[in-house]
Amino acid sequence: MASSYKEKLKDITTFVFDVDGVFTDGSLYLVPGEMARVMNVKDGFAVQLAVKKGLRLAIITGGNSELVKSRLEGLGIPEVYLSCHDKMVVFQEYLKKHNLDASEVCYMGDDVPDYDVMKIAGLSVAPHDACAEVKSVSHYISDKDGGKGCVRDILEQAMKVKGLWMKGTESHQW
Numbered sequence: 084m085a086s087s088y089k090e091k092l093k094d095i096t097t098f099v100f101d102v103d104g105v106f107t108d109g110s111l112y113l114v115p116g117e118m119a120r121v122m123n124v125k126d127g128f129a130v131q132l133a134v135k136k137g138l139r140l141a142i143i144t145g146g147n148s149e150l151v152k153s154r155l156e157g158l159g160i161p162e163v164y165l166s167c168h169d170k171m172v173v174f175q176e177y178l179k180k181h182n183l184d185a186s187e188v189c190y191m192g193d194d195v196p197d198y199d200v201m202k203i204a205g206l207s208v209a210p211h212d213a214c215a216e217v218k219s220v221s222h223y224i225s226d227k228d229g230g231k232g233c234v235r236d237i238l239e240q241a242m243k244v245k246g247l248w249m250k251g252t253e254s255h256q257w
C-alpha cells in the first residue's frame with residue numbers, strides 16, 4: 084500500500100485538513116472566553132512552506148474558534164471553514180469553487196465527521212490515533228498522532244514526491 088499512496092501524492096494539488104485531532108491532539112484548555120488548543124510548530128512550518136511552494140491548502144472543521152482561524156490564516160491557509168456540521172456539503176462547494184475533482188484532493192481527518200469526505204477524496208490520510216472507522220478508509224495512516232506532526236508528515240512527503248522539498252527557500256526567515 085505504501086507505493087500506491089505515494090503514487091497518488093504525485094497528482095494531488097490540494098490538501099484539506101480537519102483541525103481538532105489533526106492539527107491538535109484534541110485537548111481543549113478552558114480559558115476565559117475561549118477554548119484554547121495547542122498546535123505543533125513543525126506542522127506550521129510545513130504548512131507555510133507548502134503554501135509558498137504553490138500547494139493549495141484549506142481547512143474544514145466543526146470547531147468555531149476565531150483564534151484557530153486566525154492562526155491558520157496566519158500560516159497562509161486562505162480558506163478556513165468553521166462550524167461545518169456537514170463537511171461533505173462544504174467539501175463539494177470547495178471543489179466546485181476551485182474547479183477541482185475529488186481525485187486531486189488529499190483530505191486528512193481523524194474522526195467520524197470526516198468519514199464521508201475521506202471516502203471520496205483522491206487521497207485519504209489519518210493521524211496514527213484516528214478512530215478505527217477513519218483508518219478503515221485511509222490510504223495512508225501517519226505514524227504521528229494528531230497535534231504531533233501528522234500534518235507535516237503528509238505535506239513533507241508530498242513536497243518530496245513533487246521535488247519541492249529543500250529547494251533553497253527553507254532557510255529563509257519565516
